[in-house]
Amino acid sequence: MLDVVCGALIIDGKVLIAKRSHGASIGKFEFPGGKVEPGETRKEALIREMKEECQIDIEQVEFLQESVDENQNVHLTCFTCTAKEKPTKLLVHSEYIWTTPDHIYDHDFFETDRSLVEKLQERWSCLNEPKKPKS
Numbered sequence: 818m819l820d821v822v823c824g825a826l827i828i829d830g831k832v833l834i835a836k837r838s839h840g841a842s843i844g845k846f847e848f849p850g851g852k853v854e855p856g857e858t859r860k861e862a863l864i865r866e867m868k869e870e871c872q873i874d875i876e877q878v879e880f881l882q883e884s885v886d887e888n889q890n891v892h893l894t895c896f897t898c899t900a901k902e903k904p905t906k907l908l909v910h911s912e913y914i915w916t917t918p919d920h921i922y923d924h925d926f927f928e929t930d931r932s933l934v935e936k937l938q939e940r941w942s943c944l945n946e947p948k949k950p951k952s
């Protein structure tokens with residue numbers, strides 16, 4: 818089973834989806850991410866993939882949901898995360914779209930991610946609550 822991690826990057830009340838520019842699923846939208854390498858934790862893998870694919874340092878990395886696709890033989894783990902800066906350069910994707918969970922499937926997005934997107938919808942209002950100042 819392929820161990821894959823992906824990141825729902827949330828900035829300014831929107832989540833990033835990215836279009837694959839190569840490989841088997843070219844043209845499909847996904848959450849950026851990739852395969853976990855030997856010796857890495859899943860969180861470490863996501864931090865590395867977000868740096869490689871989007872040139873950003875992610876923060877507040879929190880487990881969201883996992884799913885198993887028996888057909889593709891993929892175990893997918895999704896984390897929510899944020900960053901100080903939005904990615905500016907397209908490195909391995911051909912397009913970035915900032916959207917909300919309700920509109921992710923307006924695009925040709927991985928069906929395997931359905932349960933991840935549902936969990937993101939459930940958590941969305943919490944994730945976007947303004948942070949209370951510390952007293």
Ligand SMILES: Nc1nc2c([nH]c(=O)n2[C@H]2C[C@H](O)[C@@H](COP(=O)(O)OP(=O)(O)OP(=O)(O)O)O2)c(=O)[nH]1
Nearest residue numbers: 821822823847848849850851852891893927929930
């Ligand atoms: N990144 C990512 N992959 C996903 C998602 N949903 C989903 O089924 N996948 C699948 C597609 C691929 O079979 C696998 C990820 O493989 P990949 O080829 O992107 O991984 P990678 O970046 O490490 O690959 P590589 O090009 O370095 O070999 O997981 C998703 O939301 N994000």
